[in-house]
Amino acid sequence: MTAAPTPAKRNPTRERLIEAAFAVVAREGLEAASVKTIAAEAGITPGLMHYHFPTKDALLEAALRRSLEAYRERVRSRRAVTPPGGQLAAFFADARSGVEADADFFRVRLAFAAQALTHPGLAAVLRDLNAAATEETALTFAAAAGRSTPNDRDQALAATLKAAFDGVMLAWLNDPAFPLDAAGAILEDAAQRWLAPLP
Amino acid sequence: MTAAPTPAKRNPTRERLIEAAFAVVAREGLEAASVKTIAAEAGITPGLMHYHFPTKDALLEAALRRSLEAYRERVRSRRAVTPPGGQLAAFFADARSGVEADADFFRVRLAFAAQALTHPGLAAVLRDLNAAATEETALTFAAAAGRSTPNDRDQALAATLKAAFDGVMLAWLNDPAFPLDAAGAILEDAAQRWLAPLP
Amino acid sequence: MTAAPTPAKRNPTRERLIEAAFAVVAREGLEAASVKTIAAEAGITPGLMHYHFPTKDALLEAALRRSLEAYRERVRSRRAVTPPGGQLAAFFADARSGVEADADFFRVRLAFAAQALTHPGLAAVLRDLNAAATEETALTFAAAAGRSTPNDRDQALAATLKAAFDGVMLAWLNDPAFPLDAAGAILEDAAQRWLAPLP
Amino acid sequence: MTAAPTPAKRNPTRERLIEAAFAVVAREGLEAASVKTIAAEAGITPGLMHYHFPTKDALLEAALRRSLEAYRERVRSRRAVTPPGGQLAAFFADARSGVEADADFFRVRLAFAAQALTHPGLAAVLRDLNAAATEETALTFAAAAGRSTPNDRDQALAATLKAAFDGVMLAWLNDPAFPLDAAGAILEDAAQRWLAPLP
């Protein structure tokens, strides 16, 4: 009895294209992500891209979707292994370590976010996946506050902190001198205060 | 004795080009900001652009610089008219109202921020002007805390809040359902707590 | 003893391809008749086309040949059932009704006629099959004039009327307001006068 | 006092493009009329074509329009110089000589007629210009019959003969052995009979 092959094994060229698109956008930006460049990165012919994807934009969207899903998966798996009580600290440690580890991911997301301002289709993808990631984060905060399901405050906090971290990433990507540690501390304070308001 | 003419009067075509570049990027994004489109917006011929600017990128950089200077000027003039004691509240009211009022400015900045990831020249411009804007904001926070010059904590807070607001902008531009009011409250809390830590 | 299978039964895929090519050319024109489109119409894979035909042009030529043979067959069978004396009237009634009934056939022929101007191979096919169809028509005219074999005048009349009807088709296909009835009457007059010149 | 420059002198590149498009379509067919080929024929760069015409189709349409206008002008000027009474004979002599002289023009028209079956825009152009040419021919027939303005029968005859001649052209272009003289005689008979029906 043979196990079902993974998607990557079932269609290796398609996977290589998605990874190549991600790599090129992360390294050189969306502007440089021509079909020719992506195909070269994937080691294939430009024409073949259009066999696997109807359009260059379809490939880029697939790459964005894939990278955001991977990000969400990382957040989820961290939550699963973190003991109750340390959730909030773990989130921040995580986010801050991710700042350095996942620079490529944020770079790609920034590129798409800028593009999305004028591409409604892309904007919808970003919106959907941001919502999913925010929901994931809200669960973390709810758990930190001892709730099993997030309430409105948890949702708002999750959306705000996610957006704030994105902004911090943007600033840090542009200027490595950005005070990352202080930013983490400030935002962590904000989260704690919001979750447990003073009497 | 004749007064020095304003820059706009001294070289009206150059000014029109800068304004047109800003308008096109704000409305249609960097991708659509071709020389042809910008020239049409300015009411001139594409060829003439190269008389006033050596390259298209030089024009775009000028437009970015101009828009950031305008932003900085707005922040500065607000600080001048705000009575001491209300500085912090004013900053937030201002930033939050600006969220809606200055959407074009943020749109343009986001477009350039994405571009800057792979354009060192642009990145330098953004870095310089971001630093200036942060400095301006730090002065506001210092004043709110009764200091005449900002200390390190003021600087870090200014950098963080500026970045956080940028991220909130990004999220809100992508999804109008973003909880803008809650984000403002959370970040204001963070600022107050940071400026006046509990004993 | 088994009867010989019809061509269509002997090689159904090949037949489907020929019919699909005809359908696509009739509906969307030669320009749109790509291998991909024809294969989709036939419900097969583009690659398979090259198993049944060496090139795309060979398939198109087969489709043209097939459609002209079908047309010739229709003319022949009409002649067989038309009583002597009514041949001429039948030919015109037939041609004029064919104008509306066989629009697809004419559409395809027009497309190929244009193509044939620069494709000697196609031109030869059209020449051969036009000659056969003209011969068929000449027999009709000879019969109408009481001759068992066509003479030169019958041949010339057949060639001319066939060409004239083609031109009328072309005009009518381009502009449905074309006076089809008057054209039929004019050409019928011409035929009668030519077959039975005044003394 | 300088005379206004002719259009050709005022914009020579545009004119060269129109002539080159016509020449390429006449010589090699619409299929081969790529921007690259046309530009090479005109001695310019492909990119420049798009400076003078928004689209390849716009250029081809201009070429078609120009050639049909030239044809109409030829018909008109013949009518002007032909003495009354000889109009009909002149028309046929003319048409038959045109068969050989204007082969390029007919070739181009056939190519466009085939294309027009699936291009509504082109079809409209052909319709308009065919109507104008038919109107011109109807004037010739009316004059031959001693009328100053064409009646319905003149119109129908003009439309029919024009279409019939187009069909004859098509046949003759495909097969030089086509009996052109007989066709001319047959159609001339038809015209005379239609214009002056027997009592």
Add this chain to the structure above:
DNA sequence: AATGAATGAGTATTCATTCAT
């Protein structure tokens, strides 16, 4: 007999830039 993947040449179009006037 049939598929799906791959290629390489070809398509129209856009672009920043140059330059003579």
Add this chain to the structure above:
DNA sequence: TATGAATGAATACTCATTCAT
């Protein structure tokens, strides 16, 4: 200052064909 014409390289995408399976 300003224009209009011109270039050459780049763009996404299509196509007929090939081939291993």
